[in-house]
Amino acid sequence: MSLLSVAGLSAFYGASQALFDVTLSVNEGQVVALLGRNGMGKTSTIKTICRMLPVAGGTVEFAGQDLTRLPPHQAAQLGLGLVPEGRRCFANLTVWENLVAAARPGHWDFDRVTGLFPQLAPRRDQRAVSLSGGEQQMLAIGRALMTNPKLLILDEATEGLAPLIRQEIWDAIARLKTETGMAILLVDKSLKELRQVADSAVILQRGATVWQGVMDDLTPDMTDRYIGV
Amino acid sequence: MTRETVVNAALTLGLLIVPMWALMADEPFIITLATRVAILALAGVGLNIALGLGGLVSLGHAAFFGLGGYAMGILASHAQSYTPLITWPVGIEGTTSMPLIWLVAVLAAGLGALVIGALSLRTSGVYFIMITLAFGQMLYYFAISWPAYGGEDGLSIYLRNGFPGLNTLVPIQFLALCYGLLAIALILSARLAASPFGLALNAARQSAARVQAVGLSPYRLRLVAFVISGMITGLAGALFADLNRFVSPTMFSWQTSGEIMVFVILGGVGRLFGPVAGAAVFIILEHVLGGISDYWHIYLGALLLLIVLFARGGLIGLLAGKAAHHG
Numbered sequence: 262m263s264l265l266s267v268a269g270l271s272a273f274y275g276a277s278q279a280l281f282d283v284t285l286s287v288n289e290g291q292v293v294a295l296l297g298r299n300g301m302g303k304t305s306t307i308k309t310i311c312r313m314l315p316v317a318g319g320t321v322e323f324a325g326q327d328l329t330r331l332p333p334h335q336a337a338q339l340g341l342g343l344v345p346e347g348r349r350c351f352a353n354l355t356v357w358e359n360l361v362a363a364a365r366p367g368h369w370d371f372d373r374v375t376g377l378f379p380q381l382a383p384r385r386d387q388r389a390v391s392l393s394g395g396e397q398q399m400l401a402i403g404r405a406l407m408t409n410p411k412l413l414i415l416d417e418a419t420e421g422l423a424p425l426i427r428q429e430i431w432d433a434i435a436r437l438k439t440e441t442g443m444a445i446l447l448v449d450k451s452l453k454e455l456r457q458v459a460d461s462a463v464i465l466q467r468g469a470t471v472w473q474g475v476m477d478d479l480t481p482d483m484t485d486r487y488i489g490v
Numbered sequence: 491m492t493r494e495t496v497v498n499a500a501l502t503l504g505l506l507i508v509p510m511w512a513l514m515a516d517e518p519f520i521i522t523l524a525t526r527v528a529i530l531a532l533a534g535v536g537l538n539i540a541l542g543l544g545g546l547v548s549l550g551h552a553a554f555f556g557l558g559g560y561a562m563g564i565l566a567s568h569a570q571s572y573t574p575l576i577t578w579p580v581g582i583e584g585t586t587s588m589p590l591i592w593l594v595a596v597l598a599a600g601l602g603a604l605v606i607g608a609l610s611l612r613t614s615g616v617y618f619i620m621i622t623l624a625f626g627q628m629l630y631y632f633a634i635s636w637p638a639y640g641g642e643d644g645l646s647i648y649l650r651n652g653f654p655g656l657n658t659l660v661p662i663q664f665l666a667l668c669y670g671l672l673a674i675a676l677i678l679s680a681r682l683a684a685s686p687f688g689l690a691l692n693a694a695r696q697s698a699a700r701v702q703a704v705g706l707s708p709y710r711l712r713l714v715a716f717v718i719s720g721m722i723t724g725l726a727g728a729l730f731a732d733l734n735r736f737v738s739p740t741m742f743s744w745q746t747s748g749e750i751m752v753f754v755i756l757g758g759v760g761r762l763f764g765p766v767a768g769a770a771v772f773i774i775l776e777h778v779l780g781g782i783s784d785y786w787h788i789y790l791g792a793l794l795l796l797i798v799l800f801a802r803g804g805l806i807g808l809l810a811g812k813a814a815h816h817g
Contacts, residue, residue, distance in 0.1 A: 313702075334701075334706055334707045334708075345700070349700055351700065363704035363706070407704075
């Protein structure tokens with residue numbers, strides 16, 4: 262059953278059109294990779310789904326509800342858990358405070374988040390600004406999980422991190438998939454790791470969907486042509 | 491124990507020792523000064539919730555201070571003149587009971603804050619400052635043109651209102667009441683800052699977009715904070731009017747808003763005891779320098795400049811160090 266369904270989505274930054282015709286869907290328990298070269302509209306698509314960018318045309322349905330007219334916080338309340346690009350934790354709050362400020366009742370709590378990211382436990386009372394990049398990323402994912410989302414959206418979650426930390430993030434994503442069956446929409450450039458966790462993929466080219474299908478059908482020719490890897 | 495806790499404890503001790511000494515030395519004027527400190531600090535604690543936690547630079551908090559003051563003045567004047575407050579649709583009498591007056595003051599200020607906040611919080615930055623200022627001035631001019639309650643001359647209350655079991659005319663007993671309320675407000679403020687609501691409010695101050703992304707409405711968070719803030723400042727207004735046994739439109743004026751903000755900035759924005767330190771220093775300066783020169787505000791201005799330029803954490807920050815937990 263489709264949890265998120267986006268069809269014919271278009272969006273603008275002022276007078277400049279960023280999205281022309283984006284179509285994608287994420288089913289319950291499915292991990293979907295959103296692919297494309299830089300500037301093709303991946304982050305804009307996520308921002309539009311999360312209502313941070315106005316919908317100019319098309320439809321966005323989530324859990325059977327039309328998102329196009331909702332303010333961002335109401336869209337998030339329906340179960341969209343966003344981990345934004347660049348981490349963006351609440352810098353002067355501690356790890357625990359970052360998590361508690363966002364918490365909503367459900368499966369995820371402080372203990373479960375620190376179970377997923379054990380590095381955060383000893384940093385409980387440390388301010389987010391003093392954490393390493395990897396720890397901040399884990400905190401950003403933890404903060405999104407504390408909202409107990411139906412769909413976790415990760416925008417470049419491993420970008421700029423050391424290889425070991427990247428692997429820890431990928432392991433956590435894999436655990437989320439296998440242990441909780443959480444639906445995940447992923448934007449990332451690491452195709453090798455994406456192939457291991459993603460069930461299907463959507464490729465964007467100049468603000469429009471050019472391919473959508475299962476991950477195994479993604480051929481080297483297509484990755485070379487649309488993603489540049 | 492952090493340095494800030496030590497500074498806060500020293501301040502609390504000072505606030506207790508000074509009136510005790512004044513009582514033993516038979517210096518009721520000092521007790522009255524301490525009462526003023528407690529009441530003005532209470533108003534500052536209210537503003538600090540909006541300003542320190544929520545980042546809302548309100549130049550209209552005198553509106554709530556005045557609403558609290560007039561709630562007291564109106565209720566007490568009707569009770570003392572044995573005239574009903576309203577006769578239709580139901581008859582409501584005035585009262586000289588402090589708990590009842592406080593309740594009405596808090597509700598009136600809360601309602602005022604809800605209306606003013608609901609409109610002002612649709613803007614931000616300099617527009618928010620201007621709108622809150624405009625609301626304060628609107629109430630100021632309304633009070634001036636309200637002859638039923640003294641208009642420009644204000645309203646005198648002949649007797650201090652009563653509190654069960656206490657003689658509020660005895661300065662130390664009235665001070666104890668004010669200290670009690672200040673302590674409750676400080677505890678509430680500390681608990682609020684550490685609660686998920688306070689943390690979310692703090693987060694909204696850093697980034698409204700990120701708070702929205704986790705499903706919280708910055709507007710609602712700020713409105714609730716603004717209302718709580720207004721209620722505490724309203725309570726301070728009722729106490730201030732009771733202390734002076736006089737209410738006037740000055741309570742609504744932008745100078746009053748500015749003074750409340752000065753207490754907070756002087757003591758330390760976002761610091762729990764910041765308004766207490768700020769109000770204490772303000773009253774000490776007023777008392778000491780006011781005896782030397784009528785233009786003592788010049789020295790206050792110079793001190794404020796120094797604090798803003800060299801001690802962003804205010805006096806508390808200066809003594810306790812930079813590490814404001816949520817600064």
